[in-house]
Amino acid sequence: MLEGQVAIVTGAGRNIGEATARLLAAEGAHVALVDINRELAGNVAGDIRAQDGSAEVFTANVAEEADVKKLVADVVGRFGKIDILVNNVAISDNKHILDVTKEEWDRVIAVTLTGTFLMSKHVASQMVAQGHGGAMVNIGSTSGFYGRPRAIAYTSAKAGVANLSRSLAVQLAKHNIRVNCVVPNKIGSPVGKDSFDPSRPVVNLRDRPGVPDDLARAILFLVSPASDFIDGTTLFVDGGVSALMPGSE
Structure with a gap:
């Protein structure tokens, strides 16, 4: 489905990013796995190559523009182009407004929202220069649509990601670059954590926890010609959780 295309996946060392990188590679894409943890991403890339897929690891802090510019140049230097961008990386504060510090707020906004902006900006510039369009998918969260008792910076950042995605779509349409956003709820392990507890209580219409492959399959659809x-x-x-009336069981 994606033979010969080049995809960047941020936060590719674990959870949603890992599952997405594996699936895009299995569908024929050359995948640039971006992660601040080179070892985690390297393990994923090694598994992809062992399955005859194409993957390379790139280390970058997406909140730093110099890192992002270098990353884009390095990916183009390795693969020659960029066709797909999946903005997945995020961190959370899990704090109440009375407890969160400005430093914690700034860090969450920088990685989760500004990082998505910087990656989108510089990858879009490359796509425009190439002249044949592309596809971007940003990972949102149900936390960006509802208030939460244990997060304030994260909910704000993810709300920003949702409307950033719409604005990017409007501004990049004339360049044949499609931009969409997927919104998970409790998919796999919590943001920033490696462990997945299958007994973690969930309330949704599917009566099971979401797994990273659930989101990866949706992302594959949105970057493929099937969603043109x-x-x-x-x-x-989200398993239908957003369709439930608040307080529903």
Whole structure:
């Protein structure tokens, strides 16, 4: 489905990013796995190559523009182009407004929202220069649509990601670059954690926890030609939790 295309996946060392990188590679894409933890991403890349897939590891802090510019140049230097971008990396504060510090707020916004902006900006510039368009998918969260008792910076950042995605879609449409957003709820392990507890209670219409492959399959659809007429949308991949009336069991 994606033979010969080049995809960047941020936060590719674990959870949603890992599953997405594996699936895109299995569908024929050359995948640039971006992670601040080179060892984690390296393990994923090694597994992909062992399955005859194409993957390379790149280390970058997406909140730093110099890192992002170098990353884009390095990916183009290795693969020659960029066709797909999956903005997945995020961190959370899990703090109440009365407890969160400005430093914690700034860090979450920098990685989760500004990082998505910087990656989108510089990859879009490369796509425009190439002249044949591309596809971007940003990972949102149901936390960006509802208030939470244990997070304030993260909910704000993810709300920003949702409307950033719409604005990117509008501004990049004339360059044949499609931008969409997927919205998970409790997919795999919590943000920033490696462990997945399958007994973690969830309330949704599917009566099971979401797993990273659930989101990876939706991302594959949105970056593939099968979704050519879908642009600027926000796709909830949340087991139907957002359809429930608050307080429902």
